[in-house]
Amino acid sequence: MSAIPARPDLARDLLDRAGQARTYRARLQRGLLDADAISRGRHLEHANAQVLRRILADHGWPGPDLVGHQAAEAAYWIALHADHLPDLQSAALRLLHTAAERGQATRQQWAHLHDRCAIGSGREQTYGTQYQLGPHGIEPLPVEDPARLDARRAQVGLRPAATALQHLRHRYARDPQNTAVRDEYDEDDTHPESRRIAA
Secondary structure, three states: OOOOOOOHHHHHHHHHHHHHHHHHHHHHHOOOOOHHHHHHHHHHHHHHHHHHHHHHHHHOOOOHHHHOHHHHHHHHHHHHOOOOOHHHHHHHHHHHHHHHHOOOOOHHHHHHHHHHHHHHOOOOEOOOOEEEEEOOEEEEOOEOOHHHHHHHHHHOOOOOHHHHHHHHHHHHHOOHHHHHHOOEEEOOOOOOOOOOOOO
C-alpha cells in the first residue's frame, strides 16, 4: 500500500462527512437538537450515503490505497449507518467483502456490516455484533446458531461474544445517558452517538 492515497480529495470529503455525521449523532443523542436540526441532520446523512454510493460506483470500495486508512474507516462508518438505504448497504457489503480479500478492508468490518444488513432485513445476525437495549440492559439482537457463534467470530478475527458483551456493557455503564436514549448498538462502535435511527 502506498503511503499517500491515490484520491486525497475523496479522503477529505469522506472524513469531513463522517465527522459532521458523528457530531450530529452526538448532539441528537444528548437531546440538543430541535426538529429543524434533526431534519438537517437526516438530510446530511442521506447526502453522505449518496456520496458513498457514487464513490462505490466509480471506484469500488474506497480502501486505504485510494483514500487512506482514516477515510476508509469513515466510508465504512457511513455505510454501517446508512440503515435507511438497505440497497446501498447491500452493495457496500459485496464490495467490502472483495476489499477484505484484497487487504483493503478488514474482515471485522465486513462481519459488522454483514450483521447490520441481516438485522435490517429482519434476519438473524451471523457474527453477533449488533445489540439492543432490553429489559436486562444491553443484549445481543437475535443470532443464528448460537452454539457456533464464537467459532464464526474467531474466523473473522472477533473476540468471544461474552467478552464483547461485557466490554460493551462496561463502556456504556460509565455513561448512563448513552443507554437512556439508544436502542441499537454495534459491538465495535467506539462512538456512542452511532445509534441506529429510522429515517
